[in-house]
Amino acid sequence: MGTMARGRMQLLLSLLFISAIAVGCSAKDNQSARSNQAADNKPGSGVEAASGAAEDNVRLRMMESLTNPQRTGILKQLIAQFEQENPAIHVELISPPFDQADATIETMLATKQDLDVIEIREINVADYVNKHYVEPLDAYTAGWQDYATVQQIPLTVGSVNGKLYFLANGLYERQLYYRKDWFEKANISPPSTWEELYEAAVKLTDPAHNQYGFAFRGAKGSNGTFDAMIRTYNGQEINLTDGAFLTSGATIYSTQQAEEALTLYKNLYKDASPQESVYWGFEEHVKSFTSGQTAMLLQDSDVIQTLQSSMKPGTWATVPMPKGPSGKSLITVGAAGWGIPSASDHKAEAWKLIAFLSSPENNIKFGKAYGLVPIHTTAAADPFFTIGPYKTLIDMTNDPDTYLYYQTPIKYPGNNEWSKVSTALEQEMLLGKATVQQTLANWDAYWKEQQRLMQGK
Incomplete structure (x- = not known):
């Protein structure tokens, strides 16, 4: 199959997947929180950057990009824990086939379809920013208590023109x-x-x-x-x-x-x-x-x-x-992580989910389960990463002069x-x-x- 034919086929498969997503999905809840509203949440999560109170029973639609069964299973476990701690928020995780995922996400962003949290990669973040598809996260991270332990490299990878657009869920080094x-x-x-x-x-x-x-x-x-x-x-x-x-x-x-x-x-x-x-x-x-x-x-x-x-x-x-x-x-480093679409009506709740997934505890848990380098400096004190095959990666990160x-x-x-x-x-x-x-x-x-x-x- 030629390059153009493969491109058309990939686009067709993406459109078919999007159509399947749309079937049976209800319209957005117009009573749910808008982008200038914040969810009830624990101090230090960063959503204090927004004002107002969140409505009950918010549904977040979340789409991953680097899909595979093992990784999706880990995400579902973390999401279940989040929902248990936040019973007013339900998360729908959408997992397109890996080879269609990025095209599917971009098509849905371009048509302003219902998405609240998306997985962004270092290879497409600049394109998403240039097309105004995604929201800067700086206002949220400014009030996030765990921001202090995020390494500089994931912040650099997730930024365009000095603004942070995705928070990496791990580093591929x-x-x-x-x-x-x-x-x-x-x-x-x-x-x-x-x-x-x-x-x-x-x-x-x-x-x-x-x-x-x-x-x-x-x-x-x-x-x-x-x-x-x-x-x-x-x-x-x-x-x-x-x-x-x-x-x-x-x-x-x-x-x-x-x-x-x-x-x-x-x-x-x-x-x-x-x-x-x-x-x-x-x-x-x-x-x-x-x-x-x-x-x-x-x-x-x-x-x-x-x-x-x-x-x-x-x-x-x-x-x-x-x-x-x-x-x-x-x-x-390669990286993928969580960002918020500009068209989302639930930005405060979306950030709450991102902050939960990105906490040192959950980010390190995700890294151990899937084999990624965590984004927090606290991982350097964990024997899992300081002994054995991960130690080399930590050593390189800690020797920026070489x-x-x-x-x-x-x-x-x-x-x-x-x-x-x-x-x-x-x-x-x-x-x-x-x-x-x-x-x-x-x-x-x-x-x-x-x-x-x-x-x-």
Whole structure:
């Protein structure tokens, strides 16, 4: 199926899902609280920012984006607890299929349908703000007693132009997972740099026994690796507030350091990865690690539970993201979280639900159950996150001088297409149809055009 056909099919499925949601749903309760009204609630929840009293029997419609059965079950448990503590508020959780969720949410926002709490992602928050779909949360967080322990990174990820539009429910941070038993048998230390990673991967590769050093991912999502390498090799020259560009204004793909990084990336595939991995996505490259085919895996923290359930204890461990020649590593985080649609008639009650879900107790509970890094600094004192595979993530967060956090270029119109565009060009390079230099030139041209579009030239 072609790209346009897939797009039309996705839109059709989203519209059908929206129609199904609408069937049987009653009209909004016109007596329920408006956006300038606040629910009766405990001191410190932040809804004191609004005035007035909430009406009884409010129905909140909440839609998640990163849907899967395990995660939905965790949310339902937390919502049931919220409803028990707030009997006048009923929450209807809507869980679209994952591959339709974002399109469904955007369509409902565009048509001002009945939604009160939505899951927003770092990849679409700027677009939602530009289209005036979502409400700033700053007036609510100003009176929220738990705001003081929220880390800076989730606040940065959820903000656009200095205003907070979603409160993350957890952070998707990347680290290196490695086969501890393989490394010990080969008497190799776990790598701390990209060059060391390549050298270790080559040493651990034995094609005759279907054993390879690296769980390569050449298909969808591959830019998570080659972009990380290119940024890290550019080091402190990166514009940390605009991650596709250097402080000079040039793109990150225009430098000699970018050529060194992409050459190493190509060699990592050629010398230490299964040849078919040029076509691997998320599931394939994770499975190659859990099945014992590959020795190293770069992934977010949500794979930890998969590894724990499918691998023997003591056979694997984690280390921080590799550093580049400058001794720095450029890192970012993925995040999704809760926001309030501008068209909601129940903003105060919606915030009350968000504050409940985002409390240190419930946010940490959600993180433990689903394998995410919590947003509160108090998680650093919890043994669950200070011992074992999560410790590496906390260590990186606590060392901002070495692990430099950058913001992804979400404000550019072509950012959402970057993964698809860059992967197609990357695969051509890996298959010998383009050189490293030609690939970088194409990527450089892409982002120069994005820059031109933003500047209106």
